[in-house]
Amino acid sequence: xxxxxxxxxxxxxxxxxxxxxxxxxxxxxxxxxxxxxxxxxxxxxxxxxxxxxxxxxxxxxxxxxxxxxxxxxxxxxxxxxxxxxxxxxxxxxxxxxxxxxxxxxxxxxxxxxxxxxxxxxxxxxxxxxxxxxxxxxxxxxxxxxxxxxxxxxxxxxxxxxxxxxxxxxxxxxxxxxxxxxxxxxx
Numbered sequence: 001x002x003x004x005x006x007x008x009x010x011x012x013x014x015x016x017x018x019x020x021x022x023x024x025x026x027x028x029x030x031x032x033x034x035x036x037x038x039x040x041x042x043x044x045x046x047x048x049x050x051x052x053x054x055x056x057x058x059x060x061x062x063x064x065x066x067x068x069x070x071x072x073x074x075x076x077x078x079x080x081x082x083x084x085x086x087x088x089x090x091x092x093x094x095x096x097x098x099x100x101x102x103x104x105x106x107x108x109x110x111x112x113x114x115x116x117x118x119x120x121x122x123x124x125x126x127x128x129x130x131x132x133x134x135x136x137x138x139x140x141x142x143x144x145x146x147x148x149x150x151x152x153x154x155x156x157x158x159x160x161x162x163x164x165x166x167x168x169x170x171x172x173x174x175x176x177x178x179x180x181x182x183x184x185x186x
Contacts, residue, residue, distance in 0.1 A: 002117045003138035006128045017152035026071040033075040039121035046088035048124035106134045146176035
């Protein structure tokens, strides 16, 4: 059974809005590229899927946009070619190496977890909360930025029951950020 990993950037006060943290740097982008490359497929809700697609889908021209730094291209290429599953009740079709995940969320994700492979990766805010409430997330990975945002959506806000975690790994960045990886104790 392949594990489901929830990975996200967060501030010290738990804010996980993409605009509340620090802009990615070369070291954190390299870290996320390696983490994403370990996944057999990515799971996104509609909002995260559309946000990631607008930023990281390779243009039809085949040339990455001028705003993109050279060190961002490996991340862009990794996410662009990755298999993706999208959970949405409003989208009727997706592309960008993606397919809609329909039916009962718990059963659909459990079925994906039963397939052979290294693991599944989920990002975002709303979908991971639903998956955590269903007890389907096996690993939690937080890249904690040395910032107190004071506003915005917070990590797993509204979780129905406390989740006990065991520390698996810790990685410190030159920026002062710390990546913490936990395994669910369930």
